[in-house]
């Protein structure tokens with residue numbers, strides 16, 4: 001019999017959600033986010049300190065003895081739902097999930113990895129994995145020394161660099177980090193070149209590779225929650241707008257053609273919630289089918305988020321196409337998230353392998 | 362307050378007194394009903410113990426472990442899912458004690474005489490007349506119903522009929538329990554797309570219904586029908602199914618067994634649907650957990666809509682996947698089956714029968730309207746049929 005995941009939200013998770021939501025309402029409303037996307041850094045001043053340190057969100061995955069909150073992927077997923085709703089520019093997924101989980105997989109109680117974990121858990125430092133943001137958990141590929149499309153590298157103090165002889169921590173100041181113009185304005189990409197930097201070796205080849213895969217797996221699993229939150233926001237905004245917008249002497253939301261599209265979206269969101277919760281719970285429990293559950297969540301939620309954002313733009317009409325309206329922030333994030341941490345195709349291939357449904361030979 | 366431990370003890374006592382291996386099935390089901398272990402959330406004396414609904418799982422698990430036979434919920438689905446909650450909410454004490462037990466044990470099958478040739482989605486437009494016989498107080502019913510599943514096996518029916526044509530359509534309807542053995546009831550098989558006759562036409566001519574078999578007030582039948590219809594939509598999603606437990610398991614099985622049939626295009630579609638089926642399974646599981654936690658959400662309507670779309674897509678893929686075999690069809694003989702059996706039949710049958718999943722129990726379009734208006738709060742479409750007397754409506 002399949003393991004039954006816990007798919008509901010606990011009271012603690014609801015409290016955490018409320019805290020993050022109210023912080024974001026105060027400091028990261030759509031106008032604030034829009035106001036910074038063309039600045040040299042899209043990150044909002046003070047937000048990271050409040051979120052990571054103040055609320056303690058950065059250390060959710062880190063055990064208390066290493067300076068964290070000793071919570072789990074379930075709680076981190078709730079934070080990501082909220083960050084997704086607000087399309088918040090914050091290096092949470094990259095530092096507090098992917099980099100943190102990579103370091104946790106090294107199982108060090110002391111030494112440089114443990115020290116770095118403590119600094120990440122408090123939010124004092126930010127680390128990112130120096131791999132393209134599209135890297136799938138199953139196939140991290142051969143690491144290069146000059147890596148394009150590294151998400152949130154511009155916010156990083158430390159780069160986790162996979163090299164043929166092991167996994168290294170490189171001080172960002174010793175590397176060349178060049179910002180690229182990215183589709184998702186709220187999660188900047190950069191080319192990271194660590195050819196001239198030595199860094200500290202955290203693990204050997206095999207342990208390092210396994211840790212990176214683990215970090216990417218947790219990232220892909222929790223990305224589903226970000227996509228869920230984003231899709232939910234798009235649906236709510238679209239419902240709100242179409243109830244208020246009158247054309248032909250009626251609210252446009254009373255036309256059945258639109259109602260059915262929004263009802264379909266609601267069905268998609270209901271499914272995305274079950275899938276994203278299952279992935280977070282499987283990661284938290286270390287379930288044997290965690291990899292499959294993560295790929296199911298990715299294969300499903302990526303499409304839902306993109307559809308929701310595309311419908312949001314379309315059903316807002318002309319307003320949906322304007323720079324001042326946040327719909328485009330959601331669309332850009334959703335489309336970028338579709339490729340992040342493994343495309344739908346990559347995850348379907350993983351599912352095919354894990355369920356013994358092979359492609360034609 | 363009945364708790365899990367007490368239910369467990371009661372179930373074990375039932376099993377000890379009526380060992381499933383040596384007890385006749387019906388006899389066992391009657392004893393189970395009398396012990397209050399049929400539906401534990403029902404009142405004591407009516408098959409339940411006034412216990413929280415969630416605790417039924419405790420009883421079911423005990424009984425399943427002991428190999429006890431169930432009451433075949435699929436064969437008695439309409440009675441169980443729709444007639445029973447309505448009888449419970451609106452029946453007199455006599456009505457409840459007369460009907461609930463044989464309904465639950467399956468000794469009496471129920472059907473639903475709602476739809477008419479002129480009233481499907483717009484059910485409140487129905488024209489079957491019920492006129493009071495002033496001498497006896499009985500009701501005399503005349504009209505025609507259609508697409509009535511199981512009418513050929515049913516002993517009783519839930520029926521709605523028009524008692525006041527002068528009122529706007531929702532206000533002139535009354536709800537009854539109809540005796541299918543009454544001489545005025547004629548059931549004719551209605552053959553369907555699969556070749557079988559699972560549903561029927563039912564002609565009602567001078568059918569006499571005692572006033573004691575009226576549920577709810579005269580003219581208030583639409584409200585009573587809402588109870589039935591609401592239960593129809595939430596009755597899905599009860600049982601836990603394993604991964605690949607539904608129709609997708611059939612298609613995946615063919616894929617694994619028959620490498621010669623594989624193509625790249627079919628592979629993509631199979632994986633898309635595999636993911637959709639797994640997400641539907643998780644959605645059902647989440648709905649179940651919400652019910653158990655006492656926080657029912659509107660996800661019930663999502664289940665019915667999703668299930669219809671998924672069944673249709675998977676069964677369509679399966680026919681294509683089977684290539685030459687997909688061109689064959691098991692059997693077109695007209696039979697009148699007791700129940701719908703998806704897993705026991707071939708791909709062609711599944712493909713055709715699943716077309717009904719988006720029509721029966723409310724069409725997909727109508728359910729999407731309900732989601733849009735009741736869940737999302739979108740404004741209703743303008744209507745011109747609400748305040749017009751039924752007799753003056755266009756038809």
Ligand SMILES: Cc1cc2nc3c(=O)[nH]c(=O)nc-3n(C[C@H](O)[C@H](O)[C@H](O)COP(=O)(O)OP(=O)(O)OC[C@H]3O[C@@H](n4cnc5c(N)ncnc54)[C@H](O)[C@@H]3O)c2cc1C
Pocket residue numbers: 472473474475476477480481482483507508509510511560717720721722723724725726727730
């Ligand atoms: C297998 C099967 C078993 C059934 N069993 C029973 C039974 O046991 N008892 C019983 O009473 N009935 C039964 N029915 C009947 C069923 O409830 C009706 O068929 C259903 O409610 C649709 O009504 P209709 O067939 O008249 O379609 P119509 O209402 O004529 O609909 C035609 C089309 O118009 C669409 N439509 C209608 N209204 C709207 C609207 N407002 N907005 C958008 N689109 C709309 C529909 O979705 C559909 O696509 C069964 C049907 C099937 C297929």
